[in-house]
Amino acid sequence: MEALQTLWESTALYAFTIGQAVMMLVGALLLFLAIKKKFEPLLLLPIGFGCILANIPMAGFNDPGGLLYYIYEVGISTGVFPLLIFMGVGAMTDFGPLLANPRTLLLGAAAQFGIFATLFGAVLLNYVPGFDFTLQQASAIAIIGGADGPTAIFLTSILAPELLGPIAVAAYSYMALVPIIQPPIMKALTTKEERAIKMEQLRPVARREKIIFPLAALFLTLLFLPTATPLVGMFCLGNLMREAGVVDRLSKTAQNELINIVTIFLGLAVGSKLSAHEFLALETLGILVLGAVAFSIGTAAGVLMAKLLARFSSTPINPLIGAAGVSAVPMAARVVNKVGLEANPQNFLLMHAMGPNVAGVLGSAVAAGVLLALVG
Amino acid sequence: MEALQTLWESTALYAFTIGQAVMMLVGALLLFLAIKKKFEPLLLLPIGFGCILANIPMAGFNDPGGLLYYIYEVGISTGVFPLLIFMGVGAMTDFGPLLANPRTLLLGAAAQFGIFATLFGAVLLNYVPGFDFTLQQASAIAIIGGADGPTAIFLTSILAPELLGPIAVAAYSYMALVPIIQPPIMKALTTKEERAIKMEQLRPVARREKIIFPLAALFLTLLFLPTATPLVGMFCLGNLMREAGVVDRLSKTAQNELINIVTIFLGLAVGSKLSAHEFLALETLGILVLGAVAFSIGTAAGVLMAKLLARFSSTPINPLIGAAGVSAVPMAARVVNKVGLEANPQNFLLMHAMGPNVAGVLGSAVAAGVLLALVG
Amino acid sequence: MEALQTLWESTALYAFTIGQAVMMLVGALLLFLAIKKKFEPLLLLPIGFGCILANIPMAGFNDPGGLLYYIYEVGISTGVFPLLIFMGVGAMTDFGPLLANPRTLLLGAAAQFGIFATLFGAVLLNYVPGFDFTLQQASAIAIIGGADGPTAIFLTSILAPELLGPIAVAAYSYMALVPIIQPPIMKALTTKEERAIKMEQLRPVARREKIIFPLAALFLTLLFLPTATPLVGMFCLGNLMREAGVVDRLSKTAQNELINIVTIFLGLAVGSKLSAHEFLALETLGILVLGAVAFSIGTAAGVLMAKLLARFSSTPINPLIGAAGVSAVPMAARVVNKVGLEANPQNFLLMHAMGPNVAGVLGSAVAAGVLLALVG
Amino acid sequence: MSELVHEAAVIMAAGIITVFAFLILLIGAVKLIGLWFAGGAGSEAASRKRPSANANTQIAPNKLAAIGAAVRRYRDS
Amino acid sequence: MSELVHEAAVIMAAGIITVFAFLILLIGAVKLIGLWFAGGAGSEAASRKRPSANANTQIAPNKLAAIGAAVRRYRDS
């Protein structure tokens, strides 16, 4: 009897809190979004699963000695995992379209306005009773507008680790929602004629240009914004391995096995931060609202900047490509292509949108560096 | 001369102990079994090699600062390596046959009787002079009957790390010996007519069922047996990645590169625990005997339960498939198929035996959870 | 304004030291050598990149909490990374040519004279004002003559970690320069007739011989030179996995994903030790000179030993193959083949040179063990 | 000592009961899953397999057979 | 509180200015790179692509067409 008693006391049934039960549902919702709705499944599946594991009473996944505890300490609080993912993303990125049309870097810059406006918005939200974001927390929330997962996780783990769970979930969820969030904004800010504009074919880019570019980007970063070098540096390392042509086996490993292994662990560790105590709070609602605002402002700023650019350009520029400046590679570029095709069935904007799209990745890494320098 | 003197004193020749020499032979025997006899070579080759390295006098592999020391501390004493292997095994497991015939879960349950009977046997062995197993040690020994390597290593590293070497070696060796241990027991408990019974073809299983199953298993585990969630949870994560269909690159990495890397390290680390001091003891003999007993009882219990099931079943059940309940995937299922073919050359039991086979994996993870709850 | 001030103070522009700027150029030079000149790019590209990252003022890559700090502490100061690379190299090595012609082990032994002569030379260099190498430092410098990267990194990280950067760079650079350093020495020490000598075809080697060999090498090492077992042991483990034929998935992982992942990290970590303070010193010049001397003496000793062997041999021996004894696999063997073809267009020495080539790997691992035993 | 034996006996009993109880619960869960989700099993499983079957067995054999035949004709001619 | 708002406004301004300044610098760098290194772009990019194009599109279609035709002839005959 005593043994059965011990067993019963070791079941979760009588130890469950309401909060844990709700977080299980949140985890299940994330799994549903990942599997059924295909919302960034590579991240949201492990995040959802990690959320469920972390909220099991008495299983101790998050306690010292638990699996998720180790993974988090080794990979997230050191910043190593998001940096390795960024290296892999760099190795997957083709800067060709950007190099062929460097002005699109301005679109990647404009879209970061979403980040900074949201930072301001988060601080303003403090006037609403119940909200009390610090400048660090506001910065971490704002980076959701960068539409770049590893950047958001890296910055948040430094500035506001207590918000890591909701911020990462918001970042990846909104990235998955880009096809729903962006088109209305894009259409509201452009006429059908503008959306139908065809752009000139991009010039071919030499291999040497592609090799020099990551080094130049690194060089400018280390000169002017050293706090951005962990992110930009690892991104450029991955890209250099890709383009150098002499270390293909390293580049392939960075793009495949290494990033896959790290993604599993990163997702689990991020999910482990989805605790009732931290997630089921008014702040989370604020974060979700602010994240949507950030994406919207970023999209709008990108489109408006593209319209401005078009005015001073000798060659035609379709303002839609500005929306790709938020990054969310390659989803945002695909959305641009789709909206362009709606206006003109012969108008293939995908390649033109890839320029601002990858510029947005650099742009948000730079924005993260700025935030680290100012409030870190 | 002094230099030659220093060199001579640094040779192992005059530092070797008898025990180390014998352990070298044990390591060589494991390599022989792995390479020549193909006994679970993926594990026994690194274990044998680790055993040899660990017993080199003055090389310091096991001392702080040594390679095997680091690997053990990082991967085994944290429990991370067996859990990652279990995730990979989950990603390799097809629960289709189990879902098509869920009653076979009972066979996976019955075969775990081998574990608990052995626990009792280990404690009884204390009446023999020279044996003095604690309840923790008896539980770790008993888990050999689970016929599941990572489960045995995970549980033993928590309950009785001092027995890790012999228990892991016994577990993998007996798994390799399944084709020799099981058939006599299977034949003794069945008639030729029973062994010749053909079973009905399994129904097709929908993808949705396969996606829900790991979540349901996780859910029941976390509700009723939280101590089993590290094992069951990682297993279900692997299986969910496999079946979700949206994270194939993660699933493939878990099934290949990640599990391979961890297997090399796990084997070396387990081998490093094969020290003369701990292995060359009467206990090891007891462990080997009890392990064989555990396998035999598990096999018998599985077969008997299958006979019982058959009595209450409307469709025919071949009692041989009960033997697959010990797990040892997929070896035990193949043995069932072979013994079935001997009785009836048209009788292909492989798919029917896969149900109890994977049920046995869950069953022993659950049994490990019970032991952790009761004596951990 | 204050924010802009903070930003400006956080730029590197006013924090750069001359030393850091020069080290950036050194890093860029290494990248140039890797990408444009194809100098051992798998290592020199990450090393060069790591060098650049480590010398960014205020980015803190090398400080506790920085990415390169973690990688160095986890992988280099523990010795784990070079050992894993050595395991992968072992899994890539075919000892067939060596087993078919075991006398070539003597060539691998002779070429190690470059190591020990350089040790003596490094100590003699102390008579030049400005040099003050300890015996540990001299030994670490001497191992450059082993022409084996992981061995050099492993030994240096134990004996003289402060010299790790320049020693690793010198080792890999000279390995890349083998086609330039070796031929003049080879030609100076041989006549055209000697270089034209054709050798008899090698006997086929049984699989069993290939399986036993790594175990025999391990056995002799652990008996007579336990300090060499970390290197030789991991090498033999890799080779055993390759030849055993029963663990192909482990062998392939060791040869591909695992070694690639570790190579990226190892290169970055080594590069992070290229700091102005340690690299821009007279010692580095000494190291570069001594490294070239070591390669040259090793090459000469190998060729001379081959001539000696030829005198006592019943079958013809082309003295060129002695040059391959320095290791630098497979570059040195290819150089031998090329120089042989110049003397006799029908003379294919590649397979004959592979014997001393892999013997050189074992030889320098043994030499490293000797140095560890005597000065470690 | 006999206390240890007693404890072991209790664990044995409690353990095997728990394992059975747990796996019986799981049987129930599987049956529920089957009832709720197996609806499209046949068609879904089939539709999933057909393309790969096409790719691996139908097209390839055709091609191989045709090439083989062409090869044989060439040899005979 | 209003101090925080003020700080946030300053960060917003300084941040977006810095991002623009930085990426404009990068545009300059890319243009310089283009001037210096793009010389052989057309030819180099072309020469890089041709072999793979050959391998993947020219040879393969030829082969496939030929095999296909051989197969058709075999079927017709």
Next chain:
Amino acid sequence: MSELVHEAAVIMAAGIITVFAFLILLIGAVKLIGLWFAGGAGSEAASRKRPSANANTQIAPNKLAAIGAAVRRYRDS
């Protein structure tokens, strides 16, 4: 200083002697291995290579030649 030189000389001598001694031992070991295990070398090595040789060189060339011939016949016709 001269003490250091002396030590270095001793290490040089002891080191190269040890390396030679060790590798000579290994030569002995390899010769023993050759005597004991090389028996089936020829046949085993051969039998190991043949299937892959078949797969990569014999079958493939046959096939390629036959396909090539079929293609040529088709073109000529």
